[in-house]
């Protein structure tokens with residue numbers, strides 16, 4: 001929810017924003033600050049329209065007219081669903097924004113289940129109508145193979161080896177639409193939050209399957225899902241799982257899911273007999289093992305799992321990104337990436353040298369910045385799409401800090417400095433952990449002790465404080481309110497997110513920081 005920046009109480013249920021187009025403009029009475037003035041009146045006027053999907057399900061199930069009692073019950077379910085969205089965005093129930101309070105009496109709604117079966121049939125039909133005929137021959141053959149496995153409940157495990165740009169996202173979207181259009185459950189997961197946002201209904205594998213964080217604690221980890229839970233019901237009825245970026249997943253995570261599914265489905269086939277489509281590219285990043293060697297990474301990857309023997313490999317080879325753009329350099333670049341990934345591209349002292357036609361060489365960080373952003377002052381006024389099209393990537397945090405400092409110095413405006421709390425939780429330990437030591441720590445996935453921001457500069461979110469929308473790696477832009485605890489940001493892809501990030505208490509267990 002929007003923080004109370006200009007002295008008025010927050011009254012706008014922002015979750016209704018996506019539904020805005022459903023309401024006639026004249027009914028969207030807003031206050032001077034752009035907030036909805038009477039959400040309750042809007043609900044009473046449009047409740048039947050908003051609850052259409054719930055009524056449709058009731059009619060499909062009961063095959064007759066809905067009684068008044070049932071109608072009330074479905075309206076209540078609709079309110080509960082809206083409340084879920086509002087809470088996921090702002091953390092407050094809808095009654096705080098003037099909407100009627102939904103009742104929980106006698107209702108047990110399996111929200112996980114409802115989410116997986118409530119895909120809009122019109123959207124699914126649209127995808128199928130436009131995209132199935134566009135599949136290339138190799139995409140079509142994988143599509144047919146997966147559909148056959150789902151239709152005949154073969155419970156196969158398939159792996160699509162898909163180098164970047166070969167149309168894996170496009171293909172998985174069509175497969176998901178096909179299976180969901182048959183009123184079956186198809187779950188879409190990815191190993192990273194950013195990849196999950198590209199999948200329809202996608203979640204990270206850890207969230208979906210409640211995979212334990214510390215996989216090394218036990219030899220045979222299992223997921224934290226009990227047989228009688230709501231989640232277990234979803235998994236029991238699931239027909240297909242698509243797992244993107246499986247090549248980055250620790251094999252123990254996949255094995256934990258396998259054990260859990262066998263148990264929940266009481267079926268000793270791999271993955272409890274559910275068809276699973278793994279996607280990924282072993283030429284790209286393998287599982288990250290902190291301070292691990294190359295051998296540790298290889299040992300942790302899916303290919304080293306006993307499950308790999310059951311997996312049927314399939315391949316996407318045609319680079320659609322290069323094909324569609326018709327850009328010769330894009331084709332050459334995709335071939336070069338494959339050669340590097342396959343380890344056959346020549347190296348000079350452990351480094352690869354790129355052809356001049358595929359890159360521009362720069363001699364300093366300032367040159368690099370001007371190559372990417374032109375005059376950095378335009379960052380302040382540029383459109384979000386311009387910012388979305390450019391980024392500077394670097395493998396190390398210290399290099400990122402240097403580049404950030406340089407860009408900040410070139411952009412006009414005042415620096416606002418944020419400093420993390422630099423005290424230990426147990427006062428008695430303060431002599432072992434002096435302030436200077438705490439300030440020098442640089443934890444993975446967390447900002448440094450001191451960060452500087454200016455209005456308008458792009459920021460990358462390091463921690464998913466509010467998944468799935470704000471997952472790790474989401475790019476934000478500081479738009480106003482930098483004096484707030486953590487600023488008010490807009491998502492760089494265009495949607496303005498009116499949300500103050502809550503102060504968090506995070507605990508990091510890192511043996512390298514234990515002082516003797």
Ligand SMILES: Nc1ncnc2c1ncn2[C@@H]1O[C@H](COP(=O)(O)OP(=O)(O)OP(=O)(O)O)[C@@H](O)[C@H]1O
Pocket residue numbers: 134135136139162163164165166167168169170171320321324
């Ligand atoms: N059969 C197709 N017909 C038309 N366009 C396609 C087809 N397959 C893929 N594309 C387009 O090609 C581009 C690359 O596809 P996509 O993003 O699915 O690839 P990807 O393998 O997921 O890439 P990456 O791994 O780099 O994210 C996209 O613009 C996509 O819309």
